[in-house]
Amino acid sequence: MIHISKRVDFTLFKGKAAGLNRYVGWGVRLIAVLLSLVVSGLIIFAITRLNPLKVYGVMANGVFGTPRRTWAWLRDLALLLCISVGLAPAFKMRFWNIGAEGQVLVGGLATAACMIFLGGSSIPSVPLLILMAFAAMAAGAAWGVVPAVFKARWNTNETLFTLMMNYIAIQLTLFFIPKWEHPKGSNTVGLINAVTNRGWITPIVSADAISKMDQNAWTTQLIRNTVGQSYFINVLIVAAITVGMYFYLCRSKHGYEIAVVGQSENTARYAAMNVKKVIIRSMTLSGAICGLGGFLAVAGADHTISTATAGGRGFVAIIVAWLARFNTFVMVLISAMLVFLEKGAIAIASEFSLSNDVSNIITGIILLFILGSEFFINYEIKFSKRSGKGA
Amino acid sequence: MLPAGGFAPPGICTLKEGMGLENISKVAPPEETAAAAERVPAVRMEGITKTFGPVTANDNVSLDIYNGEILSLLGENGSGKTTLMNMLSGIYYPDAGTISVNGKPVSIRSPKDAFDLHIGMIHQHFKLVNVLTAAENIILGLNEKFRLDLKGVRRSVAEICERYGFEIDPDKKVYDMSVSEKQTLEIVKVLYRGADILILDEPTAVLTPQETQRLFGVMRNMKADGKSIVIITHKLHEVMAISDRVAVLRKGAFVGSIATKDTDPQQLTDMMVGHAVTLNIDRPEPVNIRKCLEVENLSVVDIEGVTKLDSVSFTAYGGEILGVAGVSGSGQKELLEVIAGLQPARPGSSVIYTDMEGRTSSLLGKTPMEIKKLGVHLAFVPEDRLGMGLVGDLDIADNMLIRTYTDGSSMFVDMKKPRRLAEEIVHDFEVVTPGITTPVRKLSGGNVQKVLVGREISGKPSLLMSAYAVRGLDINTSYTIYRLMNEQKQRGAAVIYVGEDLDVLLELCDRILVLCAGKVSGIVDGRNTTKEQVGLMMTHLGLPEEAAE
Numbered sequence: 001m002i003h004i005s006k007r008v009d010f011t012l013f014k015g016k017a018a019g020l021n022r023y024v025g026w027g028v029r030l031i032a033v034l035l036s037l038v039v040s041g042l043i044i045f046a047i048t049r050l051n052p053l054k055v056y057g058v059m060a061n062g063v064f065g066t067p068r069r070t071w072a073w074l075r076d077l078a079l080l081l082c083i084s085v086g087l088a089p090a091f092k093m094r095f096w097n098i099g100a101e102g103q104v105l106v107g108g109l110a111t112a113a114c115m116i117f118l119g120g121s122s123i124p125s126v127p128l129l130i131l132m133a134f135a136a137m138a139a140g141a142a143w144g145v146v147p148a149v150f151k152a153r154w155n156t157n158e159t160l161f162t163l164m165m166n167y168i169a170i171q172l173t174l175f176f177i178p179k180w181e182h183p184k185g186s187n188t189v190g191l192i193n194a195v196t197n198r199g200w201i202t203p204i205v206s207a208d209a210i211s212k213m214d215q216n217a218w219t220t221q222l223i224r225n226t227v228g229q230s231y232f233i234n235v236l237i238v239a240a241i242t243v244g245m246y247f248y249l250c251r252s253k254h255g256y257e258i259a260v261v262g263q264s265e266n267t268a269r270y271a272a273m274n275v276k277k278v279i280i281r282s283m284t285l286s287g288a289i290c291g292l293g294g295f296l297a298v299a300g301a302d303h304t305i306s307t308a309t310a311g312g313r314g315f316v317a318i319i320v321a322w323l324a325r326f327n328t329f330v331m332v333l334i335s336a337m338l339v340f341l342e343k344g345a346i347a348i349a350s351e352f353s354l355s356n357d358v359s360n361i362i363t364g365i366i367l368l369f370i371l372g373s374e375f376f377i378n379y380e381i382k383f384s385k386r387s388g389k390g391a
Numbered sequence: 392m393l394p395a396g397g398f399a400p401p402g403i404c405t406l407k408e409g410m411g412l413e414n415i416s417k418v419a420p421p422e423e424t425a426a427a428a429e430r431v432p433a434v435r436m437e438g439i440t441k442t443f444g445p446v447t448a449n450d451n452v453s454l455d456i457y458n459g460e461i462l463s464l465l466g467e468n469g470s471g472k473t474t475l476m477n478m479l480s481g482i483y484y485p486d487a488g489t490i491s492v493n494g495k496p497v498s499i500r501s502p503k504d505a506f507d508l509h510i511g512m513i514h515q516h517f518k519l520v521n522v523l524t525a526a527e528n529i530i531l532g533l534n535e536k537f538r539l540d541l542k543g544v545r546r547s548v549a550e551i552c553e554r555y556g557f558e559i560d561p562d563k564k565v566y567d568m569s570v571s572e573k574q575t576l577e578i579v580k581v582l583y584r585g586a587d588i589l590i591l592d593e594p595t596a597v598l599t600p601q602e603t604q605r606l607f608g609v610m611r612n613m614k615a616d617g618k619s620i621v622i623i624t625h626k627l628h629e630v631m632a633i634s635d636r637v638a639v640l641r642k643g644a645f646v647g648s649i650a651t652k653d654t655d656p657q658q659l660t661d662m663m664v665g666h667a668v669t670l671n672i673d674r675p676e677p678v679n680i681r682k683c684l685e686v687e688n689l690s691v692v693d694i695e696g697v698t699k700l701d702s703v704s705f706t707a708y709g710g711e712i713l714g715v716a717g718v719s720g721s722g723q724k725e726l727l728e729v730i731a732g733l734q735p736a737r738p739g740s741s742v743i744y745t746d747m748e749g750r751t752s753s754l755l756g757k758t759p760m761e762i763k764k765l766g767v768h769l770a771f772v773p774e775d776r777l778g779m780g781l782v783g784d785l786d787i788a789d790n791m792l793i794r795t796y797t798d799g800s801s802m803f804v805d806m807k808k809p810r811r812l813a814e815e816i817v818h819d820f821e822v823v824t825p826g827i828t829t830p831v832r833k834l835s836g837g838n839v840q841k842v843l844v845g846r847e848i849s850g851k852p853s854l855l856m857s858a859y860a861v862r863g864l865d866i867n868t869s870y871t872i873y874r875l876m877n878e879q880k881q882r883g884a885a886v887i888y889v890g891e892d893l894d895v896l897l898e899l900c901d902r903i904l905v906l907c908a909g910k911v912s913g914i915v916d917g918r919n920t921t922k923e924q925v926g927l928m929m930t931h932l933g934l935p936e937e938a939a940e
């Protein structure tokens with residue numbers, strides 16, 4: 001007979017795992033990744049007759065081959081991580097916020113609106129960017145707080161509510177695209193302020209300044225590849241949010257309230273918490289950070305707005321948040337891996353002129369193994385002989 | 392001079408390694424071995440072992456059940472009584488050991504197998520469909536014919552009821568039934584399916600003394616009809632009243648079985664616990680009594696508009712334990728929750744709290760936070776321990792924070808104090824846990840309660856309210872809880888103790904408030920009232936003299 005028993009217990013507030021050595025856990029995950037590489041290697045060979053090692057090499061090269069590619073990876077990683085971190089307080093409170101997609105989109109919309117309407121104003125760049133970030137957070141917060149208020153007041157179903165808010169955000173974007181379209185007739189917004197770069201997140205050290213430095217010094221190279229990159233600020237902002245959110249959730253009074261409300265409203269009331277206030281406050285925060293994700297996508301990466309600005313990241317972030325069990329540091333690893341797979345898949349597809357489906361197969365296999373390994377980490381499987389004459 | 396080997400003097404029953412167990416048989420009851428050695432037991436369980444992960448629920452247990460007897464299966468919580476019986480009723484399958492029914496070895500793999508062997512179990516938590524009638528519940532799952540023969544069912548049900556003295560209305564919907572009616576229905580359901588061996592899992596836990604007596608009457612009728620009945624319980628006086636034979640389990644192992652007439656509660660307790668226990672509950676005389684809580688004309692209506700409390704008035708004094716008795720659902724929960732600020736009361740109600748300095752303040756219409764800010768040291772041990780008092784997924788230390796997390800002006804919580812408090816509680820109350828970072832969900836019921844009570848009294852309460860504080864706890868832990876209640880009383884706290892075991896209420900409490908359907912039936916003195924009087928007051932409004940008319 002096979003016995004399956006749970007062995008890992010997570011304490012909710014501090015998010016610690018009890019019952020399993022953490023190194024064993026990471027060992028199991030590592031084995032899962034290696035196994036998935038072997039299996040997808042076999043499948044790659046069976047379908048395409050390509051050398052799997054070469055394929056993986058192309059994948060790695062496609063993501064880390066040049067500093068530019070690495071920075072594109074970091075940019076996408078930061079965006080996905082930002083949204084996942086934003087979802088953490090909601091999910092930890094057991095508030096099923098599947099509206100991140102919409103919250104990102106309205107955040108992006110607010111950012112784009114600021115760029116378009118304030119681009120010609122005399123506000124200096126840094127205050128303008130700060131203003132844009134706040135506008136994006138306000139828009140995202142509004143999208144998050146509406147379902148929260150309804151949930152707190154009338155106990156409506158937040159899953160449906162947040163999902164439907166996504167469609168409103170998409171329709172709203174579709175409404176504004178023709179109004180802001182550029183060039184006329186393209187039915188896209190195009191690069192906003194392409195000439196002035198107003199409202200674009202720019203490198204801390206400009207390319208001009210770097211060109212004046214000693215080109216042979218290794219420090220110049222370092223500066224060029226870190227603070228000289230425009231995505232550096234994206235990464236910096238998300239890193240700060242990630243660390244901040246960890247301490248907010250696992251050490252602060254608010255984080256404690258979130259953990260208790262998520263477990264039992266009765267206990268929360270017993271503990272003299274204002275449940276409604278906690279729900280509304282946490283969802284405001286969640287929506288605001290997702291909205292900030294929209295700001296990073298528009299001001300820090302795309303410099304335009306379309307219905308694809310969020311690009312499904314609002315949903316992928318749900319996987320990231322859950323796999324990490326709301327530990328924001330684990331989210332870094334998971335989003336890094338997911339973005340790597342996504343970018344690597346595109347690289348093999350173009351290098352070997354394969355269809356996207358083949359790369360999706362690889363991504364799928366690797367994800368399956370990693371998700372599957374969670375089962376073996378969380379549960380213990382014992383094989384035991386059935387004894388006794390009664391059997 | 393004491394004999395070598397430390398034998399106990401005669402007359403004192405210690406149960407070390409089978410000493411003093413002359414009249415306890417390990418295999419079969421004494422009269423069986425002597426008179427009817429060849430009599431085949433209805434059920435023979437031999438060498439039954441069952442483990443759940445690292446926990447051994449039953450360890451090599453052997454037990455015989457005979458026709459026409461009532462066997463009490465006695466043991467503390469977690470001693471494996473229910474697990475053992477669940478293997479007989481097909482819910483679990485033993486890891487090792489054999490089960491024979493009427494001499495034939497059998498394999499019981501599902502509840503259906505058990506029914507085919509005429510074994511039926513009445514579980515602690517009823518398994519009835521609320522929206523169906525009694526008759527519909529009885530034939531539920533008996534998918535024999537295409538057409539429902541409800542008329543036939545009614546006839547057989549009436550027959551069963553007449554034979555054993557049940558009262559049941561086959562057309563009554565389950566949601567309209569009282570707990571006792573539901574239990575009767577469960578028994579009839581099992582009998583209808585032809586059970587000869589009935590297992591009742593803690594059947595009296597939810598009944599009033601009067602209902603218990605009625606149940607016992609029915610059980611005696613069934614026994615006279617030749618059926619075997621196993622009653623799982625940890626209430627000793629019931630064991631003495633109803634059973635022919637007692638089998639005792641301790642920590643999953645079979646301790647022994649003994650004819651009821653040859654034993655007494657003290658010996659059974661010693662067998663259950665494994666060492667001698669005093670069964671008396673202390674009741675120190677109240678000193679320095681002061682008015683603490685004055686409840687007047689308190690009425691509560693729930694969301695559905697049902698009146699839960701109707702003009703309840705009483706006063707709780709610091710330095711005494713006020714018991715609250717009543718059939719479950721008589722408004723006990725609402726009473727405590729209103730005082731704690733978790734439920735609104737009707738206009739016209741009043742709850743006045745008087746602090747140590749004699750200042751008074753009204754608690755009604757205030758949130759728990761406002762009550763806390765008033766400086767009321769209110770401790771509340773709610774009935775739903777993991778659903779209200781504690782958070783199952785938080786560890787012991789984090790659960791300490793529930794009362795104190797707002798302390799201090801920092802945005803972050805103080806992690807040190809709760810850890811220290813958790814360590815103190817684990818140490819002082821002997822909480823069995825791998826450590827203070829274990830989620831409380833993983834602890835056993837008794838340890839969960841120790842953590843909860845420990846936290847609540849750590850705040851040095853002036854008013855301590857507890858609901859069913861010993862429900863599901865073993866004898867040792869229960870006595871620890873009684874001791875803690877007494878300590879708080881002697882400290883000068885007003886203790887409100889909502890209980891269900893009338894024997895305990897009458898031994899522990901100074902005064903007992905009896906609730907009947909949300910109204911105060913009366914307040915009696917715990918020292919000179921009988922269980923029967925309280926039982927009557929629970930079901931009939933007013934003092935016993937009037938109710939008897």
